Amino acid sequence: MAVTSDTYTPATRSISFPKVQTRHVVMVLYLLFMLVPIYWLVKMSFQTNREILGGFTLWPQNPTLDNYRVILTDSSWYMGYVNSITYVVMNTVLSLAVALPAAYAFSRYRFLGDKHLFFWLLTNRMAPPAVFALPFFQLYSSVGLFDTHIAVALAHTLFNVPLAVWILEGFMRGVPKEIDETAYIDGYSFPRFFVKIFMPLIASGIGVAAFFCFMFSWVELLLSRTLTAVNAQPIASIMTRTVSASGLDWGVLCAAGVLTIIPGALVIYFVRNYIAKGFALGRV
């Protein structure tokens, strides 16, 4: 991505001044639109349920950490995070492990059916989880994997493996082939070359692919909810089940929501220049 381009400045100065102002106003309004809903969630997470329902306020009158305390001490809540993180990490490791060699093959070689295979992978990234919910439920029940972390991790490979292959392939194409050839001349075997020389070269690509696998598995609800009951229930599903219960504690629900945003918010700064690339499957 070129960073050399400069702001376009119109010919005369008298026009340029108000234009700059408009862009700033638009940007500020848009960022407000982005942030106000998140602020509202954070605000409510610091209020007791009585304060939330007692009267309308723009900020917490008596900020409290009680909601977070409830979540972090009640195992039916915090186990949701443990379960989510368990299957998300399993899925990320699994997806990357199989996607790395495949992406290398797609970026370096032509082989029988390569284009069809690459396209077929894309169709799986695009497939609606709703179509797969019922067959997955039956498949994993019949092999005795229902309500286990590995079932959700495997189910999420449906869209994460294609995603990882496409993203990694996009990064690997940027590495000149001469590097591979030089390594072979120097007597490197393929596995040694791949791990020692090639993987460090595409380290940022692996990071981006891992981030997107993590993210897409983390945000998904339908499959993880369908495939779990008690033992592997993810936090997302615990939250939706609470919604339907009567006597809902809004404060705790909001605190749970805020905690689910944190993993993304922590790493977002490091991947900021790759977000578009990741969402566009390594293209752009």
Added chain:
Amino acid sequence: MDKVQNNKAWFLVLPVLVLVAFSAVIPLMTVVNYSVQDTFGNNVFFWEGLGWFQEVLTSERVHAALGRQLAFSGIILAIQIPLGIAIAICMPKRGFWASVCLVLMALPLLIPWNVVGTIWQILGRTDIGLVGYALDKVGISWNYARNPVHAWVTVVIMDVWHWTSLVALLAYAGLQSIPQAYYQAAKIDQASRWKVFRYIELPKMQGVLLIAILLRFMDSFMIYTEPFVVTGGGPGSATSFLSIDLVKMALGQFDLGPAAAFSIMYFLVILLVSWVFYTVMTNLDKAEGR
């Protein structure tokens, strides 16, 4: 880059093939299986032929869901694409503020979908939500749980909030790749801002914009979690989009046959759009000489 012909590369692809075959082909075959059979329970199945497909194709419920889905996808594309381009043009081009904008804009993209639903479910409430309360104060009694129009507006605004940044970030990436020389040439020609946009920026963004349109179409076409959390598909079935309707049919009523036939037709649409997407991608790669 010139690629070498080597069929041994299949060994590198094999793990992916096995894994995705397990998580995609087996379930898909189950669906195909159900779509042509009927059952009276006890795992006894008999051949039904194309009956389910006929039933689904003529079902008013499915037609209505498809209509709602197309309307929804159309509306959000019509809002998100122009808005996304406008935001990308307004973004700072580099430096500290560019990073700040990138990070803040990307936040909604990384929030779990059910939490997005929860956020808007709360915001739209007149007792505890900012938006609902404000609307109530100006005299509109906002109720997305009862009023279909309010439900639609809520779901559409939620999606605009959630995904416009993706379009903006893609368009921004496209803008960043335009060489400075183009702008200088336009300056010498004294081109207006509009002309710069129309004849330099828009053509140069064409590729990324197509990707953005396809991605947004696909993801809105299979939207499930967000409207499910906010409205549950209601009021009535006003916001039951294809996925919500399908899950109701398959997991709620356990109507295996129709649900499977529905799934297959749903999947065919996906296949078609994926093919367009793939063609766009390959042409784009070729144009960039990669």
